[in-house]
Amino acid sequence: MTELAGAADIPLMELHAGHEMTFGAVGLRVLAPSRDLPTSLSADAANDRSLVMRARTPAGTILFTGDIEAEAQARIMRGEDVRADVLKVPHHGSRTTTPAFLRAVGPRLALVSAGSDNTFGHPHPTVTSTLAALGATVARTDLEGDVVIVGTAADLRTVTSRRRAPQTRHGPTPGWRRGSRSGRWAR
Numbered sequence: 375m376t377e378l379a380g381a382a383d384i385p386l387m388e389l390h391a392g393h394e395m396t397f398g399a400v401g402l403r404v405l406a407p408s409r410d411l412p413t414s415l416s417a418d419a420a421n422d423r424s425l426v427m428r429a430r431t432p433a434g435t436i437l438f439t440g441d442i443e444a445e446a447q448a449r450i451m452r453g454e455d456v457r458a459d460v461l462k463v464p465h466h467g468s469r470t471t472t473p474a475f476l477r478a479v480g481p482r483l484a485l486v487s488a489g490s491d492n493t494f495g496h497p498h499p500t501v502t503s504t505l506a507a508l509g510a511t512v513a514r515t516d517l518e519g520d521v522v523i524v525g526t527a528a529d530l531r532t533v534t535s536r537r538r539a540p541q542t543r544h545g546p547t548p549g550w551r552r553g554s555r556s557g558r559w560a561r
Contacts, residue, residue: 391408
């Protein structure tokens with residue numbers, strides 16, 4: 375990738391915990407990896423170098439976690455506020471996602487990106503049951519296909535490429551109805 379970016383005159387920036395950026399109404403804070411985390415890790419520990427970002431958006435706070443596992447989750451919880459309205463569940467919902475991390479995030483909506491019929495059994499049942507116990511709505515790409523989040527912080531919705539159940543709504547519903555033509559929710 376470095377060669378392709380260089381050939382196209384695209385500058386690259388290595389991100390580390392503490393970087394903050396703003397793009398219009400979206401603010402990003404990098405939570406991991408730490409600058410002092412070695413760049414050469416064993417294959418088993420490489421997931422903990424995943425880029426983790428907390429985004430403030432008009433749709434609420436979103437936590438992007440890459441493939442971090444238990445050790446990185448604990449490290450981030452010690453130094454950062456990980457609470458978020460929406461969580462991209464770490465490592466496809468593998469068993470290395472800790473219940474303590476999920477409780478610290480406390481998401482209303484959790485997205486699990488996992489392949490259909492994946493051989494690893496992602497997401498792990500303890501992850502989905504912990505999220506259910508927290509009251510989070512779980513959207514899964516293995517069951518629902520592509521997932522898009524729409525709405526505002528007070529009124530999050532998911533739109534999926536495969537219909538598994540009626541459209542899921544997150545947040546208050548009184549006084550809102552589906553518009554007949556636009557497909558949008560309106561008062």
